[in-house]
Amino acid sequence: MPESDGVRRTQCPWANAFWDGEQMAFGEGVTTLDITGHELTHGVTQHTSGLGDGYAGALNEGLSDVFGKFIAIKAGDPNATGANRWLLGVGSSIGQVRDMKNPANSGEGPGPDRVNGRYWLGANGDPHINAGVVGKADYLITDGDTFNGQTVRGLGENKSIALWWKVENLLRPTSTFKDLGVALNSACTANARTGVAGTTTADCTQVANAVKATQLNLAP
């Protein structure tokens, strides 16, 4: 849940950052571009997909990681280049909190890289943990890799950003991880139909491979 993004608000100074439904709050030294983008995305999500609690809450955190990271990458932030490309929070006072390429390495606690994989939690688990699957899917779709028996050719940043933005507008308040898999495929089909960012049907085959690799095609 966005509100649980940081430590309790009564703690001062705040050690983390959070979106409280109306505004962002930041602890000292955590105003990096990716964390700022993460918190702002919670505001966008609130007014688009409206992702709520449970698995939807984990998708909410995952989408904030996705767009927070894209904002830093597109800005050329040194904390989002090279080895830092898929790390969230580098350069902040709280350090690396999420490793989207290798969620098991996330500083905030190891997360799963696939639905029902190692570190996977139930619907009521900490939403930041299962968000690892969303980050892994973003990494695979954008950069490509061979993972879990699937080879994905990366779409590159611009097609991937357009894809995830379409996904944000397809998801609903009670969406599940399986819904995310469906949304990724249908968002690609829609973007390929009108050539958004140059998206092609061949790209959608790659997106489908990434969905299978992260097991987003499986319940829940």
Ligand SMILES: [Zn+2]
């Ligand atoms: Zn968050």
